[in-house]
Amino acid sequence: MDSNVIETAGLRRTFGKKGEIEAVAGVDLRVGSGSIFGFLGPNGAGKTTTLRILATLLPPSAGEARVMGYDVAKDPEQVRRRIGYVAQSGGSDPRMSGRGELVMQGRLFGLSGQAAKVRAQELLEAMDLADAGDRATEGYSGGMRRRLDVAIGMVHKPGLLFLDEPTTGLDPQARARMWDEVRRLRETGTTVFLTTHYLDEADALCDRLAIIDHGRIVAEGTAPELKKAIAGDVVTIGVDGSGELVARLLEQQPFVREAGVVDGAVRLYVDDGEASLPLVLRLLDGQGLAPQSLALHRPSLDDVFLRQTGRSLRDAA
Amino acid sequence: MRLFSDTWLMFKRSLGLTFRQPAWLIAGVVQPFVYLLLFGPLLNSFSGMPGFPPGGAFNVFVPGLLVMTALFGSTFVGFGFIDEMRHGVVERMRVTPMSRTATVLGRSLRDVVVFLLQGCILVALAIPFGLTINPLGFVVAFGLLALIGLMLGPVSYAMALVIGSEDALAPLTQAIALPLLLLSGVMLPMSFAPDWLRTIASFNPLYHATLAIRALFNAQFSSPDVITGLLTTGAFALLSIFVASRAFNRRTA
Ligand SMILES: Nc1ncnc2c1ncn2[C@@H]1O[C@H](COP(=O)(O)OP(=O)(O)OP(=O)(O)O)[C@@H](O)[C@H]1O
Numbered sequence: 179m180d181s182n183v184i185e186t187a188g189l190r191r192t193f194g195k196k197g198e199i200e201a202v203a204g205v206d207l208r209v210g211s212g213s214i215f216g217f218l219g220p221n222g223a224g225k226t227t228t229l230r231i232l233a234t235l236l237p238p239s240a241g242e243a244r245v246m247g248y249d250v251a252k253d254p255e256q257v258r259r260r261i262g263y264v265a266q267s268g269g270s271d272p273r274m275s276g277r278g279e280l281v282m283q284g285r286l287f288g289l290s291g292q293a294a295k296v297r298a299q300e301l302l303e304a305m306d307l308a309d310a311g312d313r314a315t316e317g318y319s320g321g322m323r324r325r326l327d328v329a330i331g332m333v334h335k336p337g338l339l340f341l342d343e344p345t346t347g348l349d350p351q352a353r354a355r356m357w358d359e360v361r362r363l364r365e366t367g368t369t370v371f372l373t374t375h376y377l378d379e380a381d382a383l384c385d386r387l388a389i390i391d392h393g394r395i396v397a398e399g400t401a402p403e404l405k406k407a408i409a410g411d412v413v414t415i416g417v418d419g420s421g422e423l424v425a426r427l428l429e430q431q432p433f434v435r436e437a438g439v440v441d442g443a444v445r446l447y448v449d450d451g452e453a454s455l456p457l458v459l460r461l462l463d464g465q466g467l468a469p470q471s472l473a474l475h476r477p478s479l480d481d482v483f484l485r486q487t488g489r490s491l492r493d494a495a
Numbered sequence: 496m497r498l499f500s501d502t503w504l505m506f507k508r509s510l511g512l513t514f515r516q517p518a519w520l521i522a523g524v525v526q527p528f529v530y531l532l533l534f535g536p537l538l539n540s541f542s543g544m545p546g547f548p549p550g551g552a553f554n555v556f557v558p559g560l561l562v563m564t565a566l567f568g569s570t571f572v573g574f575g576f577i578d579e580m581r582h583g584v585v586e587r588m589r590v591t592p593m594s595r596t597a598t599v600l601g602r603s604l605r606d607v608v609v610f611l612l613q614g615c616i617l618v619a620l621a622i623p624f625g626l627t628i629n630p631l632g633f634v635v636a637f638g639l640l641a642l643i644g645l646m647l648g649p650v651s652y653a654m655a656l657v658i659g660s661e662d663a664l665a666p667l668t669q670a671i672a673l674p675l676l677l678l679s680g681v682m683l684p685m686s687f688a689p690d691w692l693r694t695i696a697s698f699n700p701l702y703h704a705t706l707a708i709r710a711l712f713n714a715q716f717s718s719p720d721v722i723t724g725l726l727t728t729g730a731f732a733l734l735s736i737f738v739a740s741r742a743f744n745r746r747t748a
């Protein structure tokens with residue numbers, strides 16, 4: 179119990195006059211200390227809303243959440259002292275310099291003027307912003323601004339850092355650097371709780387992840403665990419027009435666990451991919467159908483998402 | 496104490512940002528100066544009339560202009576705050592142990608410093624026109640102006656926090672600022688007003704503040720207007736800071 183930095187039970191948050199918009203619809207989470215925890219979900223899934231509740235910015239409509247051992251509703255001040263929060267759209271003033279923002283943040287967390295300056299310099303160097311530190315953030319590139327946002331969240335060396343979509347809008351190089359930075363944070367013992375809608379990011383960066391959709395957690399575990407839950411392989415068959423028909427036909431075969439249509443292509447979950455391909459071809463041939471393409475792959479996180487929600491994460495927005 | 500150190504931090508930060516665009520300082524003086532130039536001479540013909548307050552026309556008019564500068568320098572500050580909210584600065588600081596009262600107070604004190612500087616410029620410009628001042632009166636008068644800023648600024652920030660958009664804030668701010676201005680006797684002394692209007696004006700703290708500053712400029716320290724103005728404005732300032740910091744605390748609950 180004690181090693182959990184986040185624990186929630188039945189967390190809910192509604193918006194609108196009558197509470198008709200259910201942004202978070204009963205979330206139970208446990209996040210262990212010292213890991214990178216990913217919150218994966220499409221646009222509007224409730225990622226930001228959950229994070230804002232955990233960061234004491236938004237009171238929950240129901241349920242409870244303990245962060246760093248304190249109840250977010252009852253002891254928000256204790257929580258704030260121990261966490262860092264980097265919002266999805268950042269939080270620096272365009273007129274301030276990067277250094278100015280870092281020093282200010284340090285001072286707000288009780289560092290002396292001198293200590294705040296030292297810490298600011300340290301972070302500017304670590305985040306590769308040393309040359310730009312004294313310029314107004316107005317002139318920063320997207321990647322520089324994002325690195326500054328993260329640096330601001332780290333000033334007081336929090337035990338838990340929330341990063342809301344730290345890499346959205348970054349080019350591949352900047353993304354890779356951000357990943358390195360997040361891993362370095364884990365090495366120093368910081369727990370990082372990040373949101374993303376990138377499958378590869380959740381897969382490569384996160385120790386554990388929770389998949390959220392329509393305010394509910396639909397799957398949770400390590401990426402390999404989640405993929406293993408979908409035993410076997412995935413076969414994708416390109417057919418024109420007759421997808422539903424083919425899916426229904428194949429569904430009845432004993433070697434097929436599940437079949438469905440995604441983006442017009444038929445997707446099969448089978449126990450043994452290699453052995454199933456000739457069977458699929460023979461069946462289609464028997465119906466006078468010729469597939470345009472045929473592919474075999476190991477399940478990805480997208481398959482996990484698909485299995486739980488019936489939609490592909492790529493077009494779930 | 497947290498409140499003081501955080502207020503000081505917020506004050507320094509805001510003042511630094513304001514002084515990045517010193518043009519604003521000058522812009523705030525232009526309007527009252529135009530009044531001084533074009534409206535002041537008009538008042539000259541009223542002075543000496545029955546009902547006109549003691550002192551020359553400019554000793555009546557400049558205190559009013561100072562109150563006006565304070566009014567405009569502190570009722571429209573919510574707009575800059577909405578900009579800060581839009582950039583996520585306000586939310587970012589809400590996830591720190593920072594005192595919520597300091598969020599308002601630091602910024603309001605910055606606004607006070609800005610319009611007091613404008614006031615100094617205005618007074619300097621008005622002396623050639625015939626304004627006479629008493630040094631002690633001047634100091635106390637500026638203290639009173641500061642209280643006006645602490646009375647109006649926090650309300651503007653709290654409204655900005657709750658409303659969150661310029662479109663809705665603009666008409667509301669106008670609806671508050673205009674009657675405050677018209678019922679303060681800033682342009683023409685309220686002594687010319689019919690009784691019913693003066694009765695309404697007596698509920699306006701700016702009316703009492705204006706009377707007090709006129710008395711202070713004329714070195715009438717024992718005038719009851721002085722103490723009434725200071726107490727009324729001070730009480731409203733305290734109330735306003737209290738209400739605003741409650742609003743900021745609740746937002747963060
Ligand atoms: N203040 C609000 N008022 C009304 N509805 C809101 C508010 N905040 C969020 N919502 C709604 O709650 C739902 C979840 O929003 P949220 O921002 O948590 O999603 P998200 O997973 O962060 O999405 P994204 O990937 O686009 O950032 C959405 O339908 C959104 O429209």
Ligand SMILES: [Mg+2]
Nearest residue numbers: 225226227266
């Ligand atoms: Mg979001």
